[in-house]
Amino acid sequence: VHDLARTFDVSAPWLNRVLERKPRQLLHAVDGVSFEIARGQTLALVGESGCGKSTVARLLVGLYAPTRGQVRFDGQDVHATLATRQARALRRRMQMIFQDPYASLNPRWRVQDIVAEPLREHGLVRDRAALRERVAELLRAVGLSPHDMTKYPHQFSGGQRQRISIARALATQPQFLVCDEPTSALDVSVQAQVLNLMKDLQRQHGLTYLFISHNLAVVRHVSDQVGVMYLGRLVELADKRTLFAQPRHPYTRMLLEAIPKLHAIGQARTPVQGEVPNPLNPPGGCAFHPRCPHADARCKAERPALQTIGGVRVACHAVQEGRI
Ligand code: SF4
Numbered sequence: 001v002h003d004l005a006r007t008f009d010v011s012a013p014w015l016n017r018v019l020e021r022k023p024r025q026l027l028h029a030v031d032g033v034s035f036e037i038a039r040g041q042t043l044a045l046v047g048e049s050g051c052g053k054s055t056v057a058r059l060l061v062g063l064y065a066p067t068r069g070q071v072r073f074d075g076q077d078v079h080a081t082l083a084t085r086q087a088r089a090l091r092r093r094m095q096m097i098f099q100d101p102y103a104s105l106n107p108r109w110r111v112q113d114i115v116a117e118p119l120r121e122h123g124l125v126r127d128r129a130a131l132r133e134r135v136a137e138l139l140r141a142v143g144l145s146p147h148d149m150t151k152y153p154h155q156f157s158g159g160q161r162q163r164i165s166i167a168r169a170l171a172t173q174p175q176f177l178v179c180d181e182p183t184s185a186l187d188v189s190v191q192a193q194v195l196n197l198m199k200d201l202q203r204q205h206g207l208t209y210l211f212i213s214h215n216l217a218v219v220r221h222v223s224d225q226v227g228v229m230y231l232g233r234l235v236e237l238a239d240k241r242t243l244f245a246q247p248r249h250p251y252t253r254m255l256l257e258a259i260p261k262l263h264a265i266g267q268a269r270t271p272v273q274g275e276v277p278n279p280l281n282p283p284g285g286c287a288f289h290p291r292c293p294h295a296d297a298r299c300k301a302e303r304p305a306l307q308t309i310g311g312v313r314v315a316c317h318a319v320q321e322g323r324i
C-alpha cells in the first residue's frame with residue numbers, strides 16, 4: 001500500500017440547492033497511508049471508530065477506488081487490474097470478512113447456497129455433487145457440521161454465523177483476507193474461539209490477513225505487525241512485540257493504557273481521554289494535539305511526517321525530537 005488516500009464528498013444536497021455556489025465538503029477518510037504486509041503474516045490496523053480503518057479495508061479489496069495512491073497485491077496494481085480481464089482472478093485471491101454476519105449473510109438463503117455462491121460465481125465446481133462435497137468440506141474446515149447446510153442463518157448463533165462467513169470467504173481459496181472487526185459483535189468467549197479458528201486457518205493455508213479492530217487485546221492475540229490510525233492517518237507502525245512493550249506515539253500509549261489488565265479487573269482503568277474531533281474539520285498541525293499531553297507550539301502548527309525511528313515508524317514531533 002503506497003500513499004493511499006480517499007476523500008468522500010459529503011456536501012448535503014439540500015445545502016447545495018439553497019446556496020448558489022456549491023461548496024464541496026470533503027471528508028479525508030484516509031490520507032497518505034503506506035504499509036506492506038508480508039505473505040503469511042497479519043497486519044492489524046487499530047484506532048477508534050471513524051479513524052479510516054474500514055475505508056482502508058475497502059480500498060484494499062477494491063470496493064472503493066482511491067483518490068490517490070496505489071495498492072499492489074503480489075506485484076499487481078489492484079485498482080488497475082480490476083478494470084481488466086484479470087479482475088475475476090484477482091477477486092478470487094482476495095476476500096473480505098465483515099463485522100456483522102447478520103448483515104452480510106442473506107437471511108433467505110440456506111447455508112449451502114451462501115457458501116456455494118462464490119464457487120458458482122467463479123465457476124469452481126463441475127456439478128451439483130462436487131458443489132455439495134466442497135460446501136461440506138468448507139463447513140467442516142470452520143468447525144460446523146455439514147448436516148447444517150440446509151439451515152438458514154437465523155438458526156445459528158453469532159459465532160456460528162461468523163464461521164459461515166469465513167467458510168464463504170475461503171470458498172475461492174484466497175491468499176489474502178481482509179477482516180473488518182470480524183469478532184467485535186461476538187461475546188468475549190466466542191471471540192476467542194473464532195480468533196483461534198482464524199489463526200489455525202492461517203497456518204494451514206498460509207493466509208495473509210489485514211485485521212481491523214478497535215480492540216488492542218484482540219490485536220495482541222492475532223497480529224504480527226500493528227498499524228495505529230488516527231483521523232485517517234497512520235501514526236505508528238511497528239511489530240507487535242515492540243508496539244506493546246515500547247509504544248512510542250502518545251496516542252498508542254493512550255490506547256494501551258485503556259486496555260483492562262487481568263489482574264486489575266474491578267479497578268478503575270484509565271479511559272481513553274478526550275473525544276475524537278470531527279473528521280470533517282480536523283485540528284491543524286498534528287491532529288492529535290488537542291488530546292495530547294506532550295503537545296507544544298510546533299505540534300499545533302506543523303503536521304508530523306511518519307519517520308522511521310529505531311525500526312518503528314512513528315509520526316510525532318516529540319518522539320522525533322527525543323522529548324519523550
Ligand atoms: Fe503529541 Fe505533538 Fe506528538 Fe502530536 S506531534 S502526538 S501533539 S507530541
Ligand code: MG
Nearest residue numbers: 050053054181
Ligand atoms: Mg469500521
